[in-house]
Amino acid sequence: MYSQHRHILFIDGECLICHHTSQIIHRLDHRRDIYFSTLQGETANMLPSEWRTVSSMDGDPSGNVVLAECLSIGEYRFWIGANAMLRSLLLTNSIASACWIFYFTPPFFKNMIYRQIAKNRHKFSSKMKACPIPPKSFKDALLP
Numbered sequence: 001m002y003s004q005h006r007h008i009l010f011i012d013g014e015c016l017i018c019h020h021t022s023q024i025i026h027r028l029d030h031r032r033d034i035y036f037s038t039l040q041g042e043t044a045n046m047l048p049s050e051w052r053t054v055s056s057m058d059g060d061p062s063g064n065v066v067l068a069e070c071l072s073i074g075e076y077r078f079w080i081g082a083n084a085m086l087r088s089l090l091l092t093n094s095i096a097s098a099c100w101i102f103y104f105t106p107p108f109f110k111n112m113i114y115r116q117i118a119k120n121r122h123k124f125s126s127k128m129k130a131c132p133i134p135p136k137s138f139k140d141a142l143l144p
Contacts, residue, residue, distance in 0.1 A: 010043075012064070028095075034088060036142050052064070086099055086100055087103075
């Protein structure tokens with residue numbers, strides 16, 4: 001069971017790369033402070049609707065990833081896209097926290113790289129046959 005004081009990383013539930021990345025973050029998070037939910041799940045109702053979209057007006061994948069960083073019970077700071085991924089790595093308190101240095105790179109550059117990965121994530125996912133069965137500890141970190 002989880003406490004009310006938790007960080008939540010929202011991912012596209014239909015993206016294998018997103019699932020794989022969230023499992024990596026979970027493995028790095030030894031304190032188990034980060035929980036996971038899909039943008040299509042009921043927990044995502046706490047987010048503004050424009051953040052929950054998984055495709056753009058053109059039908060292209062939006063690549064939205066949202067981190068709700070819990071500051072205190074019921075109070076969150078929201079991070080979107082590349083910053084959400086970097087902040088998640090920082091919150092793991094692992095060696096991957098060093099990636100936070102990239103937060104200080106120019107936003108246009110960081111976001112351009114992130115958008116290219118997000119735009120092509122389904123192409124990259126097609127090379128993966130199926131989503132691996134997650135370990136029990138990861139299942140416990142999934143929210144509806």
